[in-house]
Amino acid sequence: MELPKMKGLFGRSRALEVEIDHFHDKLSQSAVIFKTALAAYLKAGATDSFIERQEHLNALETEGDKLRRSIETKLYAETLIPESRGDVLGLLEASDEVHGALQGALWGFAIELPDIPEEFREEFMELGDMAVMTVESLVLASRAFFRNIEAVLDHNHKVEFYETEADKISSKLKISIFRSDLDLARKLHLRTFVERIDEIADKAEDVADHLNIYAIKRSI
Template sequence: MSLLFGKKENEVINLFRDHLNMVGQVIDETFKIIKLSCDEDCTDIVKTVRQKESEADSIRRNAETLMYSGAFLAQSRGDMLGLIEAVDKVANKAETVADVIYLQNLKIPDSLRDKYIKEYECSVESFKALATAVENLFENIDKSKNAVLEVERWENTGDGIERSLIKEVFTLNIELARKIQLRELALQIGDIADRAEDASDRIEIIILKMSA
């Protein structure tokens, strides 16, 4: 099954790339919040995160409109719609991480900041691999397959850091409510990579259909 048929399809592919770029910016902006020290304000960064997530939504809707108007054959259109929606959920989860910190005025203890950064880095790398998988789905299937495996590898690495981080959180001499907040933050960061893996699963299905 070929994914390229004409002008509309190429327009959608360009929108996929624009969408990936914007989702990547949402993830990167949220990462800035994780790196802030306890006495730094994240209000402006959160506003940027929300703005870029909204822009990602707009690009996704434009791509979906084009697909509903006839881009791609009917048997592949549903897969492509599902893929861009799955990628968009990665941005949604990154925005959730920003909101968890901002709305709860959550301060990451200095003793744990490096671990939160390392966990978030795994989510960043999982998304980068996902972006490579999506881009090469239209150009180089083998590279797309390899990138899908990279998404899974980074997600698994992040899971290990998440478990270690949560365990360490509950050894701290702080109030239980704050421990629960910090645990939630670790889980939400891990969910970014989980969402990336969900999207990469969709790519695997598309590749299997193309090979059938």
């Protein structure tokens, strides 16, 4: 039977597997970069070191976008995984929003240059860490969706846990900000940044919720 065609089928699948792996790599790298960029900003403001990291994250996001489009086109053009491609498409697009949230938060710092008082910096960092952990667990869950469906629920559980922690920290931080002596304009400005970082965790949790359903569908 059409041997070259079969070889082609496996070759194409292999290439696409690599692309999907790369897409996940980009997201997980971006999360780590976000963390170091936030630390750099909290330490010394928008220094060169911060700008360099921010640009790195932008580049990663662009590459992620390209990969996503390429994967989506191939899935449909070559009618691969007809049953799950809708889900894969949803997964990639939602993950892209997480990527966007990471990028957006750093853009905010670079453009608006918020002045974060010393007493809030530690909590900002804690919030950032928690958001990054949510994204990292999400990447694990998403990788598991492709390779080891049963592990998806374990990783998703962690996503949910970190997201709740992030919510707690963000509420606490917002209370501290609004109970402080800062003027209202600065309070509102700081709140925007708390929310932007918290949004990363929220978006990651949205993806995890979808993943839960996709995983159940796949296991039927």
